[in-house]
Amino acid sequence: MQSHQLTRERSTVWSALTERELQDVEDVTAAYKYYLDHAKTEREAVALAEAMAKGRGFVPLEDIEAAKAADPSLPLEGTKLYVKNKDKNILLAVIGSTPLTKGCSILAAHVDSPRLDLKPNPLIEKEQLALLKTHYYGGFKKYHFANVPLALHGVIMTKEGEKITIALGEDEDDPVFTVTDILIHLAKKVQYERKTPDVLKGEEMNILFSSIPDLASSEKERVKLFALKLLHEKYGITEEDLISAEIEAVPAGKARDVGFDRSMIGAYGQDDRVCAFASFSALFELGTPERTSIVFLADKEEVDSEGNTGMRSDFFSWILARLLALQGETTPLALMSTCMHSWALSADVGAAVNPTFPDVHEHNNAARLGYGIFLTKYTGKNGKYNASDANAEFLSSVRTIFNNANVKWQIGEMGKVDEGGGGTVAKFLAKLGIDTVDCGPALLAMHSTFEVSSKADVWTTKRAYRAFLEHSR
């Protein structure tokens, strides 16, 4: 045997691309950048995924259920359907040719990202300026969100039950908002002795909202009053309506090509919209798969998958049960059997080696930008605490699928042992008995306001996911 057959060499995706594939990389990543620009929050990510699915013939599950009830002989193979969960989480599926109880293939990505959420009582006046109080969501260096233009996205429910959707700060003509850091000249005592996580503290993440006072009023907080007048003029809302609102402050602006060779993409929220995009794009290309193919876009991954829109919620099992019912299977045994025979990719990003901070990685087990999709056998921290550890048998199948589809892949861990760690939705799928492994592109500057991906990795991820869904067991 030759030495190159004995050792495993990693090579960059760029080294093996044909002219046609290079064009495909550009086409796929152009669509990806559009998704990033129009899906800044979990609600927008779900709405856009739904709109794109509808355009490709996907219909609400309720419609399929009604049609099947009217005509029990209706064939289901190849049916494309979706179900939304409270506008923050969506499941898309293509029904396969084998019974669901034989198992399905699942891609589970998440569409929430770190951000600043407005507090229930957000609007205050301080030093004759109106501010919005925030509570940070997820894990990130809070100071990243200071001194950058922010946009406000979300919904406000009025007391009449009307839903007002806002996205303010993305159009060039829109105003933007910002969190103002202390100037360097006066920072010495108040800030320079602080540890990194406290460079800006949670209660200091105040968004500058407005500055003109209501000159006609003699009340104390005239700037706040004028802001409320403007809000009422524009949206017809009062201060109390802000209580039943979910408004997220996110970095304003569009995804950009990065690098002189334009080989990378810089944008907010690529963790994990890159995997969400690659997952539904792969699903959209399927004909009738052998196994039912499911794409699950979860909310709340950044806060440990909690709540009724996170991966821990029973929503996923409920939809599986409804799909089984369409095939005449209504017992708990059928649901469990389906899970036990299913497999999933927990479609989430990895951490690429940052050349400025290489020492946090163990290089033989670290992800490199542009070297293809990154498999993470286990996540967690310390002694694999809290990890979902993929079985060797399942990993063998996944690597064979990728090799047969000529997909470039790498495998390893996030960082050195005991250096830190993290978790994904993997363990909540695994809990159901589903064989699961983490698998997605690696990013630089993950959980920052400008995460960086490789176009080659985005393209590879879509191909990898498609090969996984198309594989028959």
Ligand SMILES: [Zn+2]
């Ligand atoms: Zn993630």
